[in-house]
Amino acid sequence: MRVDRSQLPAVGSDPAFKFPRIVRHTLGNGLAVRTLEHYTVPVVTFVMLIDGGVVSDPAGQEGLAAITADMVDEGTGDLTAIEVSESLAQIGADYDVDVGADAIVFTLTTLERFAERGGGLLADLLTRPSLRLEDFERVRQMRLDRLRQLKDSPPAVAERAFLRLMYPDHPYGHLAIGNDASLSGLELERVVRCHRDIFRPNRATLVIAGPMTHDELRQVADTTFGGWGTSSDPVASTIADVAPSAGAPRLTVIPREGAAQSELRIGHLSAHRNSPDYPSLLVMNAVLGGQFVSRINLKLREEKGFTYGARTGFDWRRRLSPFALQASVHSASTAEAIRDSFAELEGIRGARPPTEKEMLLARASLTRGYPRNFETAQQVARSVAQLALYDLPDTYFEEFIPKVNAVSADQVVSAAQRYIDPARASILVVGDHHAIADSLASLGYGAPQLLSADV
């Protein structure tokens, strides 16, 4: 039978999506544990989410949570850093630390038959790290050197400066790694205290996914983390929500002489992750710049050829989170790319509401491929850790598809009107200031604030 090429084949109906059952346990020491049975390959993943991170860094000690998290695999018990690494290698473990705005997330993946060894090793690292002075000094120096190297990376320079613009007076306003002054002034004693205050069972959630029953997984949790001592100290005071600051500079340029491209950020503080408008925000972002087929990427990349890719998104946090556009654009096209971007930010707020076609595409791309996100034990475990991070219900994944499918074009426009405000968006450019100054002036935002990549 010859293929009918006069039209695309119809797509069948979506298979029912069911997220694996999440079972909650609480260990004797108060540690919250969630288990998931995941039978595909004999691989097990541990995710430990600890309440703390960028937000818990005291002023002047930026980078404290990150260096503390980095220090835990520098030794435990009799093991040196090298021996810890050797122990991880012997079980083929994939070990990773991510220090986020609100949480430090440790992930360890290993073969099923090493589940107890892997979990036990993770427990040793997190609950009984050596935190030795010589390791601390070495790690701190490496982080200072890393900071220095980041000054040559336009995306890193932009990210750092943009956070400062978004959060001038809040702990969220710095990179996890901190800055030269804060890292140089840190002492081991602060790290020890940070570990004592933050790494405790009542601030943590352990997720384990693997090819075992819930009982067996809980058993593994108990054997490995059951001995983690409780602390009677109260959990540190909570950090206030963010008040959007007025009067952020409109246009900021960080000069990078001779740069081939301008690294661009445009955005402002916008929304909360657990907002009831979350599904509308997701669909709105998908139409605007959250996927390849979005207005901004189609305009800047596929129509104009200004960039390899442009996107928008929310940088979600527990508190008020930024919405931003990011792209690296050819220097000569910088001003025009900014103008085009603003036209799109403005358009979706009413002048050009999403078409029926755009709505179909945005909703479908978020929902129809959803099961794809849960193929591996690691994907499943990390997803469930997000529930703990944002206080979302265990039914979250099951409810996602119907909620997104219920979003209307009107809701998208109304979400854009409430959460996107081009008039107060900050524009940040890391680029060749001499080459782009004249065209930037034509945008009418006045003289830019000039910053150095060092700040």
Place this chain on the structure above:
Amino acid sequence: MRAVDSPSLPFSKQTLSNGLDVIVHEDHHVPIVAVNVWYHVGSKNERPGRTGFAHLFEHLMFEGSEHHNSGYFPPLQQAGGVLNGSTNTDRTNYWEVVPTSALDLALWMESDRMGYLLPAVTQQRLETQRDVVLNERRQNYENRPYGYALMALTSVLYPADHPYHWLTIGSSEDISAARLDDVHEFFRTYYHPGNASLSLAGDIDTARGFELAERYFGDLPAGRAPEPVQASAALDREQRLVLEDRVQMPRVYMAWHSPAMFSEHDAELDLLADLLANGKTSRLYRTLVYEERLALDVSAFQSSRELGSFFLLAATAAPGKSLTDIAAAVDVELERVADEGPSDAEMERARAQTEAHFMYRIQTVGGFGGKSDQLNAYNTFRRDPAFFATDLARYRDATAAGVRDAARAYLRCDQRVMLSVVPRGQPALALSGSNPVTVG
């Protein structure tokens, strides 16, 4: 259902009458199917003056085909699919991961661009994608610290008429000069069933997979097998180069020619790279970064390629430390491993990591590196998707003596390229005797 205990990748394979290889792997855990197509063409098939073309062509494959004469992203994203493609020196791949219900759509589209691309390629689409690619080059090479290093290295490792002399991204000049005629010729030469391999992995029955492959691809005309590329390269001495870049710390790169992908000693050199520079237990990390603190980081890998591989080692100087001291420390370690070989403990660790990594590789059906991609890799380069097991055995069966012999035979200090990348205006930080190299 309990999973397998040892990594394995079962499949069925058939070849259509037009020469298209079709491979199907069943995995019903998640209701998705991966569609993956490899064309056996890459920048190795380019010639001087036309560099970067294979990759630019890949971009055009997403812009439309005769019967769907607009972008490839909208219909597939609307069906809940994700898609991408990539080009390297040896091959070009394209993939979609779609809900099972959209498999027909993905196959229709892949087959349409395999058979009917050219009517949709216009001068305007070519020009736009040319600008996109020039921006990709600016973003990933020109505006990135150390972004020119690999370009400088390959330009010296390989003679000017060897297709590994240039990187897949190509030169800006050549990209700008690409013409519609080139697109037509390239498509006719390389994009046809006989030079391609299709693999399906996921929630699909094998018989149904073959039936659909026949239905969508079966009537595409067969093409002529492209001429195999012949090229060789060797170094007869050590060459030292210096490149000034917008970087804070100097970095030294060392590169050697090494055996081609899947040939003797290729796996041993891969293991050697891990043993030297992967993780805190590795020898060079331990000495250079942890103990002596000469370097901020060290890395090594065997870049396995069809026409011949290269082994690359790099280390960034710690503040105030010299590349000369780093290079000397590296040479001590290279000499030691060539003399004594790895220890039993190192080999045991390597075997444990190999087994785990092969297991991790079979966790996803699609995307870069997923099961469908691996089956196509083995089929394209070995004509044998079952090579997964052989590949695993190459690593399991590697011996300390084999690794030692590989180090001895290939990582010679009198046949390599040493590139120093130094902060602008400070050429004196390079290794002594380095000649300036220009790239762009």
